[in-house]
Amino acid sequence: MKRIISAVLVAWTLCVSLASAQDLAGSPIQTLLQEHRALIEKASRKTIQPAIDALGESGLPQAQVVLEKWQDKELWQRESDGLFFFAEKVDSTTWRLIDIDTGAPVGEVDKGEIDQLKPNSGVRSLIGATLVQFQLLDPDPAKRIEALDAIQRDPEESHLAALAGSIEKEPDPEIRTRKERLVRLLTISWSESEEDRIAAIESFKGDLGVDTRAALNPLVATIREVAEGEIPQGVNLAARLRPGSEALPAAEAYALLVGNGLAPERIDADARLAALQQNIVEGRVGGVPLAQLDTEEARDRAYAALAEAGVVPPTALQADVDAALAAHVFYDRYAEPNAVITEAANETLSSINTQVGLNQALDLGLDALSLASIYFLAAIGLAVTFGVMGVINMAHGEFIMMGAYTGYVVQQLIPDYTISILVALPMAFAVTFAAGVALERLVIRWLYNRPLETLLATFGISIALQQLAKNIFGTQARPLTSPGWLDGALVLNDVVSISYIRIAIFVLALIFLFLFLFIMNRTRIGLEVRAVTQNPRMAASMGINPDRINMLTFGLGSGIAGIAGVAIGLYAKVTSELGADYIVQSFMTVVVGGVGNIWGTLLGATMIGFLQKGIEWLNPSNTLAAQTYMIIFIIIFIQFRPRGIIALKGRAAGD
Amino acid sequence: MTRSFFARNPSVLIFIAVLAVFTLAVTLASEATGTGALSTSFVKTLGKTLCLCLVAIAMDLIWGYAGILSLGHMAFFGLGGYMIGMWLMYARTEAIVATSMANAQIPPTDQEIVDAIGTQIFGVVGSSDFPPIWIFADSLALQLMLVVLVPGLLALVFGWLAFRSRVTGVYLSILTQAMTLALSLYLFQNDSGLRGNNGLSGLQNLPGANNIPQADISLWFFWASAFALGVGYLLAAWIVSGKFGSVIRGIRDDEARVRFLGYSVEGYKLFVFTITAIIAAIAGALYYPQAGIINPAEIAPIASIYLAVWVAIGGRGRLYGAVIGAAFVSLLSTMFTGGQVPSVPLGFYTIDWVDWWQVLLGLSFVLVTLFAPKGIGGLVDLVTGRRPPDRHGADLGPDKGSLQEREAEQ
Helix, strand or coil, X not given: CHHHHHHHHHHHHHHHHHHHHHHHHCCHHHHXXXXXXHHHHCCCCCCCHHHHHHHHHCCCCCHHHHHHHHHCCCEEEECCXXXXXXXXXXXXXXXXXXXXXXXXXXXXXXXXXXEECXXXXXXHHHHHHHHHHHHHCCCCHHHHHHHHHHHHHCCCHHHHHHHHHHHCCCCCHHHHHXXXXXXXXXXXXXXXXXXXXXXXXXXXXXXXXXXXXXXXXXXXXXXXXXXXXXXXCCCCEEEEECCCCXXXXXXXXXXXXXXXXXXCXXXXXXXHHHHHHHCCECCEECCEEHHHCCCHHHHHHHHHHXXXXXXXXXXXXXXXXXXHHHHEEEEEEECCCXXXXXXXXXXXXXXXXXXXHHHHHHHHHHHHHHHHHHHHHHHHHHHHHHHHCCCCCCCHHHHHHHHHHHXXXXXXXXXXXXXXHHHHHHHHHHHHHHHHHHHHHHCHHHHCCCHHHHHHHHHHHHHHHHHHHHHHHCCCCECCCCCHHHCCEEECCCCCEEEHHHHHHHHHHHHHHHHHHHHHHHCHHHHHHHHHHHCHHHHHHCCXXXXXXXXXXXXXXXXXXXXXHHHHHHHCCECCCHHHHHHHHHHHHHHHHCCCCHHHHHHHHHHHHHHHHHHHHHCCCXXXXXXXXXXXXXXXXXXXXXXXXXXXXXXXXXX | CCCXXXXXXXXXXXXXXXXXHHHHHHHHHCCCCCCCCCCHHHHHHHHHHHHHHHHHHHHHHHHHHCCCCCCCHHHHHXXXXXXXXXXXXXXXXXXXXXXXXXXCCCCCCHHHHHHHHHHHHHHHHCCCCCCHHXXXXXXXXXXXXXXXXXXXXXXXXXXXXXXXXXXXXXXXXXXXXHHHHHHHHHXXXXXXXXXXXXXXXXXXXXXXXXXXXXXXXXXXXXXXXXXXXXXXXXXXXHHHHXXXXXXXXXXXXXXXXXXXXXXXXXXXXXXXXXXXXXXXXXXXXXXXXXXXXXXXXXXXXXXXXXXXXXXXXXXXXXXXXXXXXXHHHHHHHHHHHCCCCCCEECCCCEECXXXXXXXXXXXXXXXXXXXXXXXXXXXXXXXXXCCCCCCCCCXXXXXXXXCEHHHCCC
């Protein structure tokens, strides 16, 4: 009885398992795989394409998952019946099989009963290309963008067709535009048709994208070659080079000849000297006395004699080099054999370069504008003390530094950067205002009408303050961190961008310009300042206290310097020499602009900012040289407008 | 008016006598020729101080007498140093290279020698080619001429441009400061041809004088500096004593009035500017072989401002004032920054003079400007009992900013 039962059980189990196997084999995806089973089992790059295509074009919902798993080596085959499964590990010997159609677990098997499919890298990349198709049509837009990014990062020939095929069904207009652009880019490199490529190349005229240039530049890459006599026919010639010119120095040209086996090697000077030294015989080398060997010709002669005697390997002499260079032509040819395409590419590149140049000029202009606003901020306080009061304040730079250090100290006390900056600006104004008033009361008011003495006395203050800052804060640079929302840059396109911090400084400069204009032209104190500037005695007899006005004006100028210090500290490191770096430029700004006029200061700052950036652009490696040339330019400029761009006329001009 | 130059300027004789006695004393106390009471490095310091006194005289001429606050004379001083430094460096490197190459069995070609020197000198800035400005570096005579010519021509061109467009007063000061800044920034570049911020070094080793001890060399330079100072003082005293001196003092006090009297104000200014630049350059050419190294930081505008500080503290408008100021402040500076002055413990804080000297200097400079515009030299007036002319406190000129009488007695 027991036997019968067990036999029945076995038979039943067999039946069930057979039935289920029949069932599994019946699913469309499994059927498809089984059709191509032979190809899949012995997958190789050359033969696998039909199988992948069949999966890709089947339209089955599971096809993508199967391809992905296959690519990731997660597709398994049961040895007993050759069916394909996904599998996951249960323990070291047991694996759980998962149905590829439904994703339901089928059962657990021993590891020995199943085989892992291990497609090689060639096969995997073919699978990848087909997968791209799926990703490009994925219902999730984020996935589609991801696929586009991947293609852009690492474009391949196979992507072109897939991408072109996916445009039709693209619902999102933005992604569609991007796809179309990418198709054109890929067309440039991979398309079979010449017309298509040229059309694609020409469609990119004036395009600023870095990817465009990356696609176009390989087309115009050149290879340097050399030929005997004439340049061979049928070469897509880029340029003919003359040996000894700047593009091809004679030594390089000869090295090219040697490299191509067209000329014997020429021994270099050091090796020749070593060879001569080894062959000194009784004070002579190759018959030439040692004492005479202090010229190139004598050494060549001695080496030639040695070579003739067979002691050293022969070498080309200078005359041979010249003859060899004359007998050959040197040229650059395009790697791309089709001249029409290189021409189109060159044309498009030059139009792109023009566009890039224009945009770079714009970028440079923005840079210059932000530099100008920094100079304006640094100089506006000076314009008040120097321009309005006629007082040279050499300690102005140290007030800027004081403002920056105030910002630093405030940041140490208030950890939130946004709040600390908002506190630091008025704090810096207050601190430097007080310092300015103190300086005016203690020193400067005794020295009115003696400008050179003021210069020297304030210089004494300046070195004392600088050293004091060094003693308190140390010599290392202190950071003044800008709030997070000022990080980053406003990017207009691939060429033009400007950091938010520079925009903020520009805005700050504008605010101060209008604040200053408002105070001077619309308030009582401004009126009194102007009156004292023009004629202190008359102002005094009108009931204005010139002492008080001078004190306030000086305080105002110093206070603005403090705020400029916070702004400058945000993008430069705060050191005790911070102010000294700006003082000469600030004076230049005021002098070039014209003393006693805020618009002059604005113009002066703009001119100096643009000039410095312009010179830096001409000589990009060297900001030091740029500053040198700028100062020289200013010295010459002063020749033609000694009183600055906007010179005061009439009585207001004073002396 | 038949009285001799010395009779009219007794201070010149006194100065020369003091300088001679000082030189003799140092010679007798030096290691090379005397008791050895003064170390070689101190003799060098004294020699350098004499050079600084010479450039201070130049500064006094241009500022104290002609009223032009130039913030560029230390640039001329540095340029003079660079010019002589080029020869010193080239000649010495050439000697070293020649010695090392003499051992080779095959004599080097001329090009190899030049290349080796170039590699030695410019290797530090990643180059081995001689820049064109070194073309005369192998000749002492030509390079000595350049000591005078380069700063002289620079001063001439700059002065001509500045004075003809009537840039005066603080504007001129700022312009000269800009020139100094431009020059030092230019020299800071590695491709300026003068070794960038490394500057020229090893200048204390005279070429061909390997066997002569530094003690002797330091004394020679001390004598040379003392001689140059004496000659410079005489020249300056002669320039300011005659009619010429009256004109430049007139320009200082009221430029417009002198112009209306028919003098070519620009010409006078240009002459004084150029001659003082040359004096500064010669002082620099004597200073840097004693200092041993020159780099662009020495030319930075701050150096020129310190020069003005020395002259102001010593007393403008009198030549011996400038000398006293330069010697006093620069020696004091060396002492304080060299840590030779003991710190002052205040209980809660110890004043370390290395850190606080600049603060002290800056503040005392302000005090001198405010309360003692005559400087240290003003003490001499107390001894001689000299009184300024009594004009009841009126300005000496009609312009605001013209000197008050208590500042303009020279």
